Amino acid sequence: xxxxxxxxxxxxxxxxxxxxxxxxxxxxxxxxxxxxxxxxxxxxxxxxxxxxxxxxxxxxxxxxxxxxxxxxxxxxxxxxxxxxxxxxxxxxxxxxxxxxxxxxxxxxxxxxxxxxxxxxxxxxxxxxxxxxxxxxxxxxxxxxxxxxxxxxxxxxxxxxxxxxxxxxxxxxxxxxxxxxxxxxxxxxxxxxxxxxxxxxxxxxxxxxxxxxxxxxxxxxxxxxxxxxxxxxxxxxxxxxxxxxxxxx
Amino acid sequence: xxxxxxxxxxxxxxxxxxxxxxxxxxxxxxxxxxxxxxxxxxxxxxxxxxxxxxxxxxxxxxxxxxxxxxxxxxxxxxxxxxxxxxxxxxxxxxxxxxxxxxxxxxxxxxxxxxxxxxxxxxxxxxxxxxxxxxxxxxxxxxxxxxxxxxxxxxxxxxxxxxxxxxxxxxxxxxxxxxxxxxxxxxxxxxxxxxxxxxxxxxxxxxxxxxxxxxxxxxxxxxxxxxxxxxxxxxxxxxxxxxxxxxxxxxxx
Numbered sequence: 452x453x454x455x456x457x458x459x460x461x462x463x464x465x466x467x468x469x470x471x472x473x474x475x476x477x478x479x480x481x482x483x484x485x486x487x488x489x490x491x492x493x494x495x496x497x498x499x500x501x502x503x504x505x506x507x508x509x510x511x512x513x514x515x516x517x518x519x520x521x522x523x524x525x526x527x528x529x530x531x532x533x534x535x536x537x538x539x540x541x542x543x544x545x546x547x548x549x550x551x552x553x554x555x556x557x558x559x560x561x562x563x564x565x566x567x568x569x570x571x572x573x574x575x576x577x578x579x580x581x582x583x584x585x586x587x588x589x590x591x592x593x594x595x596x597x598x599x600x601x602x603x604x605x606x607x608x609x610x611x612x613x614x615x616x617x618x619x620x621x622x623x624x625x626x627x628x629x630x631x632x633x634x635x636x637x638x639x640x641x642x643x644x645x646x647x648x649x650x651x652x653x654x655x656x657x658x659x660x661x662x663x664x665x666x667x668x669x670x671x672x673x674x675x676x677x678x679x680x681x682x683x684x685x686x687x688x689x690x691x692x693x694x695x696x697x698x699x
Numbered sequence: 700x701x702x703x704x705x706x707x708x709x710x711x712x713x714x715x716x717x718x719x720x721x722x723x724x725x726x727x728x729x730x731x732x733x734x735x736x737x738x739x740x741x742x743x744x745x746x747x748x749x750x751x752x753x754x755x756x757x758x759x760x761x762x763x764x765x766x767x768x769x770x771x772x773x774x775x776x777x778x779x780x781x782x783x784x785x786x787x788x789x790x791x792x793x794x795x796x797x798x799x800x801x802x803x804x805x806x807x808x809x810x811x812x813x814x815x816x817x818x819x820x821x822x823x824x825x826x827x828x829x830x831x832x833x834x835x836x837x838x839x840x841x842x843x844x845x846x847x848x849x850x851x852x853x854x855x856x857x858x859x860x861x862x863x864x865x866x867x868x869x870x871x872x873x874x875x876x877x878x879x880x881x882x883x884x885x886x887x888x889x890x891x892x893x894x895x896x897x898x899x900x901x902x903x904x905x906x907x908x909x910x911x912x913x914x915x916x917x918x919x920x921x922x923x924x925x926x927x928x929x930x931x932x933x934x935x936x937x938x939x940x941x942x943x944x945x946x947x948x949x950x951x
Contacts (some may be wrong), residue, residue, distance in 0.1 A: 461791065
């Protein structure tokens, strides 16, 4: 357990020490909030859809967690290159424990980022949530983080080149983000988009966050829960298996 | 004298390409052993198989009397590894890197603290234990890496190019330290290097690998005698170049 604790602690320490990273992790969410939340606010209101800020905030939160989690896969690629991964892999600690520490570390960083984003959004005017709802979204944040950390790790298990890794990640997560209903309501989209969005695990994460933070979900909460747990669980097992077989 | 490392008929292929071709050698306990070869000769692949980062295609390795296929963790605890690549986490201090290593090897908090103090003092880095690694010189980082590899009291130290990129003074101080460790604590030192004068000066036994095969293995003095050379470098060149001109190279 002590070893898992130290592996968990690494990304947390890194995040808290890199003020630039803390700052930059807030820029993109703020940009989305200003452009979509405020920029399109009038369009939302006129269409009778309520507050755009309320609508996009859960989506922006999901995007933040997704980006941060997949970047932990990039760290795996970079650590393989730098030699740090060798230090971990020559030790007697089982690779499954290494993976567990990484997943928990990444999820903790995501939870910290989510709190920071919500704090900044609160200052910017999004005040539909309470302390209880912030606590309630943490399990969802952790699940989304497990899912995308595992997804990044699966890509990292096959891809040794950091630039190729980034290309693969950006071409896969961008469609997932746009299809998830993070930025627009899925209720009014054409059938094929609706169909595709059902295969996007982020759809269920965004829906759960929206349900908890602003009290309006598109799908059933139980379905969100089942799909997110199922996909996160399957990808975590696959990632752990692949990392445990990784040759350096 | 019994063997610390025993390699028998070890072979590794990558998609049909032979990287290591049925090699055998022994490293005695408390010996300083140099594993030499040109780039691409198969040194790193062999080292990765020894440290259990790669599975051999066939053959057998025994480390400290343990069989990696059944006693992998005992093999891992028997070795301290210093990689050619800088493997410290630069976002952490030297002390934090050492703490992580202690946890990875299941050491208790108290034992870890004592060993960190001892090994960092040995390499003269205790005063810099909370420093920023990004501001350290290559030599300082190397000393921290060697100290870290010694934390869990390994019987063998495996060093991949331990002095690459270091100035002569730092190289010398690292070797003084490794010799002291070998003499006083009986630690087996297995190293690879491209600095053949280091192998000649410090190694008690040398094995030369070329195109995946062991082409020679003896003391530096005996290798020089066998090849009629005045230096180990000359022996190395004659052994590796001669093999290639004999047309014994492998198809790759």
